[in-house]
Amino acid sequence: MGLWQIDNTLRESLATAERPIWLLVQLGRTLSIGGIMSNTGSDELEITLLPSGRRLSILRGGNLLEVLRANGFVLESDCNGMGTCGKCRVKFESGAPPSTSIEARLLQTEEIKQGWRLACRHDVVGPATITLPVTQEVLKTKVQQTEPLQETELNPGASVESLNLTPPDLDDQRSDTERLSMESGGEVKLSLCLLRRIPSILRSCHFKVSVVKEEGNLIDLVPNDHVQGLYGVAIDVGTSTLAVYLVDLETGEQLSAAASRNPQVKYGADVIARIHHIQERGRQGVGELQAVVLEAVNVLLKQLASEVGIQTSSIYKATVVGNPTMIHLLLGIDPSAIGHSPYVPVLCKRFSFQADEIGLGISPCARVEVLPAISGYVGADILAGMLSLSMRYRDLVVLMLDIGTNGEIVLATGNEMLACSTAAGPALEGGSISQGMSALAGAIDHAQIRDKELIYSIIGDAAAVGICGSGLVDLIAELRGIGLIDASGRFCKTEHPLSSRIERKDRQTLFLITNGKSRVYVTQKDVRELQLAKAAMRAGIDTLMDRAGVSAGDVERVCIGGAFGSSMRVGSLLCVGLLPPVQREKIVAVGNCAGQGAKLALLNCRMREKLEELASRTEHVELSFVKSFRESFTKHMRFPEND
Amino acid sequence: MGLWQIDNTLRESLATAERPIWLLVQLGRTLSIGGIMSNTGSDELEITLLPSGRRLSILRGGNLLEVLRANGFVLESDCNGMGTCGKCRVKFESGAPPSTSIEARLLQTEEIKQGWRLACRHDVVGPATITLPVTQEVLKTKVQQTEPLQETELNPGASVESLNLTPPDLDDQRSDTERLSMESGGEVKLSLCLLRRIPSILRSCHFKVSVVKEEGNLIDLVPNDHVQGLYGVAIDVGTSTLAVYLVDLETGEQLSAAASRNPQVKYGADVIARIHHIQERGRQGVGELQAVVLEAVNVLLKQLASEVGIQTSSIYKATVVGNPTMIHLLLGIDPSAIGHSPYVPVLCKRFSFQADEIGLGISPCARVEVLPAISGYVGADILAGMLSLSMRYRDLVVLMLDIGTNGEIVLATGNEMLACSTAAGPALEGGSISQGMSALAGAIDHAQIRDKELIYSIIGDAAAVGICGSGLVDLIAELRGIGLIDASGRFCKTEHPLSSRIERKDRQTLFLITNGKSRVYVTQKDVRELQLAKAAMRAGIDTLMDRAGVSAGDVERVCIGGAFGSSMRVGSLLCVGLLPPVQREKIVAVGNCAGQGAKLALLNCRMREKLEELASRTEHVELSFVKSFRESFTKHMRFPEND
Numbered sequence A, B: 001m002g003l004w005q006i007d008n009t010l011r012e013s014l015a016t017a018e019r020p021i022w023l024l025v026q027l028g029r030t031l032s033i034g035g036i037m038s039n040t041g042s043d044e045l046e047i048t049l050l051p052s053g054r055r056l057s058i059l060r061g062g063n064l065l066e067v068l069r070a071n072g073f074v075l076e077s078d079c080n081g082m083g084t085c086g087k088c089r090v091k092f093e094s095g096a097p098p099s100t101s102i103e104a105r106l107l108q109t110e111e112i113k114q115g116w117r118l119a120c121r122h123d124v125v126g127p128a129t130i131t132l133p134v135t136q137e138v139l140k141t142k143v144q145q146t147e148p149l150q151e152t153e154l155n156p157g158a159s160v161e162s163l164n165l166t167p168p169d170l171d172d173q174r175s176d177t178e179r180l181s182m183e184s185g186g187e188v189k190l191s192l193c194l195l196r197r198i199p200s201i202l203r204s205c206h207f208k209v210s211v212v213k214e215e216g217n218l219i220d221l222v223p224n225d226h227v228q229g230l231y232g233v234a235i236d237v238g239t240s241t242l243a244v245y246l247v248d249l250e251t252g253e254q255l256s257a258a259a260s261r262n263p264q265v266k267y268g269a270d271v272i273a274r275i276h277h278i279q280e281r282g283r284q285g286v287g288e289l290q291a292v293v294l295e296a297v298n299v300l301l302k303q304l305a306s307e308v309g310i311q312t313s314s315i316y317k318a319t320v321v322g323n324p325t326m327i328h329l330l331l332g333i334d335p336s337a338i339g340h341s342p343y344v345p346v347l348c349k350r351f352s353f354q355a356d357e358i359g360l361g362i363s364p365c366a367r368v369e370v371l372p373a374i375s376g377y378v379g380a381d382i383l384a385g386m387l388s389l390s391m392r393y394r395d396l397v398v399l400m401l402d403i404g405t406n407g408e409i410v411l412a413t414g415n416e417m418l419a420c421s422t423a424a425g426p427a428l429e430g431g432s433i434s435q436g437m438s439a440l441a442g443a444i445d446h447a448q449i450r451d452k453e454l455i456y457s458i459i460g461d462a463a464a465v466g467i468c469g470s471g472l473v474d475l476i477a478e479l480r481g482i483g484l485i486d487a488s489g490r491f492c493k494t495e496h497p498l499s500s501r502i503e504r505k506d507r508q509t510l511f512l513i514t515n516g517k518s519r520v521y522v523t524q525k526d527v528r529e530l531q532l533a534k535a536a537m538r539a540g541i542d543t544l545m546d547r548a549g550v551s552a553g554d555v556e557r558v559c560i561g562g563a564f565g566s567s568m569r570v571g572s573l574l575c576v577g578l579l580p581p582v583q584r585e586k587i588v589a590v591g592n593c594a595g596q597g598a599k600l601a602l603l604n605c606r607m608r609e610k611l612e613e614l615a616s617r618t619e620h621v622e623l624s625f626v627k628s629f630r631e632s633f634t635k636h637m638r639f640p641e642n643d
Helices: A008-016 A064-070 A101-106 A109-114 A176-183 A192-204 A263-267 A271-281 A283-308 A324-331 A380-392 A469-481 A497-501 A524-548 A562-567 A570-576 A593-603 A607-617 A627-635 B008-016 B064-070 B101-106 B109-114 B176-183 B192-204 B263-267 B271-281 B283-308 B324-331 B380-392 B469-481 B497-501 B524-548 B562-567 B570-576 B593-603 B607-617 B627-636
Strands: A022-026 A030-033 A036-039 A044-050 A054-059 A089-094 A116-118 A128-131 A158-164 A208-214 A217-223 A231-237 A241-248 A254-261 A315-322 A351-354 A367-370 A398-402 A406-412 A417-423 A443-450 A453-458 A502-505 A508-515 A519-523 A557-561 A587-591 A618-620 B022-026 B030-033 B036-039 B044-050 B054-059 B089-094 B116-118 B128-131 B158-164 B208-214 B217-223 B231-237 B241-248 B254-261 B315-322 B351-354 B367-370 B398-402 B406-412 B417-423 B443-450 B453-458 B502-505 B508-515 B519-523 B557-561 B587-591 B618-620
Touching (some): A101 A116, A158 A315, A176 A192, A192 A217, A192 B324, A192 B351, A208 A315, A231 A324, A231 A593, A241 A283, A241 A593, A254 A263, A254 A283, A263 A283, A271 A283, A271 A324, A283 A324, A315 A593, A324 A367, A324 B192, A351 B192, A380 A398, A380 A406, A380 A587, A380 A593, A398 A524, A406 A524, A417 A524, A453 A469, A453 A508, A469 A519, A469 A524, A469 A562, A469 A570, A497 A502, A497 A508, A508 A524, A524 A627, A557 A562, A587 A593, A593 A607, A607 A618, B101 B109, B158 B315, B176 B192, B192 B217, B208 B315, B231 B283, B231 B593, B254 B283, B263 B271, B271 B324, B315 B324, B315 B593, B380 B587, B380 B593, B398 B524, B406 B524, B443 B469, B453 B508, B469 B508, B469 B519, B469 B524, B469 B562, B469 B570, B497 B502, B508 B524, B519 B524, B524 B627, B557 B562, B593 B607
Parallel strands (some): A231 A315, A315 A367, A398 A557, A417 A618, A557 A587, B398 B557, B557 B587
Antiparallel strands (some): A022 A030, A044 A054, A089 A128, A158 A208, A231 A241, A351 A367, A398 A406, A406 A417, A443 A453, A502 A508, B022 B030, B044 B054, B158 B208, B231 B241, B241 B254, B351 B367, B398 B406, B406 B417, B502 B508
16 A cells, blocks of 8 residues: 555656646546546556447546536437336447336337337446437527518617727816716616726726617626627527527527537426426525526527627627526526426516626627516516517417427417417327437438338438327328327237238337338327327317307418427418318417517617506416316317328 | 647647637737647746745736736735835746845845835846735625614614415406505615516516515515525725624624624725826726625625525615725726815715625615715714714714824714824825835734833744834834934934944935844834825824813724724824823723614614715814914924823
């Protein structure tokens, strides 16, 4: 114990070091100098990841899912490692551990033989080569094509004004702040954070500065020759997708937009899984979730700014929308109470604060305005969408749908506005489906039966590895159309040639889509999951229509928001009965109308009152209370009869 | 290099450790495990400090002054280590380094022989035993005796109210904040920091909470059975002394008060030295000075709270006064521009922020209100003092003095108020005086000649080691009285027996006060320093009186604030001519009237307007502009003729 052998790498480092060196040593484990790490024990293992070929050196004993996540790989895991969703599949090319009983249930025998395992079920106990599904690589999400910026009065409440202050002298000993206030038109409020920056800015430019003001607050000082303009961002924090829009607040022009996946998905696919994570981890969990989403938003902000050639520090206003849980997490507020009855958020009204209070990467004293929500599940995103649609479809009877794990439904009749949220479950986003996945490369996103052949499209330049929500709805609608699925939802063999694709395997019935590189199929259970989801949506819609005394024929527009609206085929939605029987031409995809609403509020601060008015005029219908909802739900578990 | 010898202490630690141990190793220097440190090289030295006997292990080569400060010893150094003030004296009992030319100038030959050196002039190059002057030990400063709390309407703007909220259910899904707002009487504003705490507090007490509000802001939530009351603090950040007053905001009663030295003194005795430090260190310097003063204030807050038996978290409001530089530093704002012409502060008006923005140790969302100032040198302390005195001496002609390195003077005539600041220099605080010191143990604080004998008093139970401002003024007044100092300020030998104490040593004339354990004396140069200081004060007073057309006979009160007012003998001030010839009974010590004013503003938020009115009514006279000031200054360099 008294003497130590130092290995060759270390010896070399020591011999060539020019300054005293600090050694950080953990006895019996590893010995490192600076960046050099050498293995002295046997606790460190190497894992090779395909297709990238990346190698990870990791300590024995870590959970594989956590290790992969910690190294930046986004693996889907709806259940967040609980071993119930079967999504975190990886394929061991070598070094596969024995399979578990959970895998026997969630994977097919053949797959297990091929080396497929669930990452969450295994600790790292030996070296291995592992293939990650293509889709697990982090993909840059495309911003949905948005309709042109809606017309609104340009009144952002923010302004930049050049001042040529006279520097102080013995005749004019006014303080810096008094000088600024008086020369920029009277009393302004300002924060400590700006106050600290004032003396150096003023003196760096000999008092030739521009002041940026936002509704009576002085929020920045910029030397006149550094002024880049006055920009704002609208931020839509979706459960799956983050979207940011960069707008010139002086012209009202949208300069650019960008989106990425919400990295919180690694803690759970939906709000409930994320709340579950927080309940396990407490305050620290809130911090983790806040940190990852902020980091991702900040990356988007930098990307947009560099695209347009400005500094993020000249972004002086932000409006934020999202569902209440996402908003709570962005602000670092524990959303747990939203997760269980009576589903109460901490915050519902409009709330504003300074960017640096959460570390949002724009001008530090810029005001960030979280737009108001209606309830714990009908959030700022829905209300902002209503704002945008109310301006487009004034006085029409409009049904607005946001389809996801939670489906939000708004019915505006001109007289009244009703809103509800219904737990559709993750099926429509590819969750809880045996080979379901998000709309990423390798996902089957559309299917059609033409000339008795099944044709389908795959996202990206990839082989099919799974099926996403739109693909699932299409496929089931088509199979229902040719009678391979009956009105109760059961697979039925008929004389149709595609009947041969209905197989019985591992005690379940499935429909095989492709037997290519991967086997992709839909099981009987998957059909049931879709029935649950569409029944929940439809029962919500019917409940609001009943309440308002509106029939399907009265509906003048059905607006489907988000990626779902743009990707889903209207015919399929009608065929499975998710939508009431309205004329196809009345059904429109409205893109990210939440983002549109956030932009409206960014460009015109009067929209605030409009949002508050909308919120107060909207009746939130809590479906748990409505008896007819349950009846309608049971009824709509069935598919509509074929015409 | 490949093998390492580990010494016995280390070996033992390794052998008995139960878990893997991290070794932190700096090659060739020291080797440490946990708290155990053993000397493997020769770069570490031991210094023994007397009288405490404390031993310090320090690396060779550090500057002695910095090393001592880093170890918590407060050494005076008006020049902050520049080698010009001669204050950071320490006595080497062994291991004295060779003396430097600066010491030859600032210390007496005899002192150098005895081992006295200036800490700032020497690096640690060998082991040594060093005696620190008694006064350098950190002393707990006594709060000045304050007059009883002035009467004012009790209107702190803060309140605590118990609510018995009904917990949410499916019939009442209001958000937490909406529930709180509506049940506590309508819309409240609240900060993100409180918002984050709301859900857990509400649920920890089943919604039986009390809300603390301050002027429309919700600043805290407390479970009903944890409510301790509603407290406030008035904080006076002096250049030398910090004072904090704890007040019950429900009764208006002052519960306790405490004071300590401002630990920033280690970076320089006065505001100019501290600004100098910042100019050398930049932003980091501001941070250092802010951190030490905040830490000291927080210690006082904890001390007061524990004395009274409450938690600091039930302190819900703070008012702060201090000179502008102190206020800037407390807020972390660079005060550099105050340090040179045209002496412009960043902030002058009232400014409020949340306690957690600077880390003030009270309730995190409590409002901290920095009271307004008049100019870069006539600060919130003076204005608060004016508030307090204006209520006591309404409509009288009052001269208010704050005597220090910067002397602030206010003249209120009933019609008008004039204020100025004059650079008196540090002499009146014991600075720039060869054996001057603060009013700490060992300082001669009073002197009198009675029956041809010099008698003097010493602060604390200690031998005389120096002289503080009040002692200096007394001594010079007395020597002037018996003619040992003439009107021009020169020492003159007369037939008075004390003439024998006038000595000529090391090319300067001095008056020996005591030849006890330490030699304490006043030099000819010290008398000149006092003349400069008193001339500056007096010329400032005369300038304001001229401007207002007021003569000495018109003055109805001379109020002397702070420690100076309580410690200085009125006769001496008149004798040296610092004060104009007014009747002695009109001269009063007003204690910490700045603190009094801060308490008034704490108890009654209406005082805010009163302060702003006072500020706007007060004319700030910049003495650099007033020709008669220079003339008056020259004239008052002389002492008044003896009667």
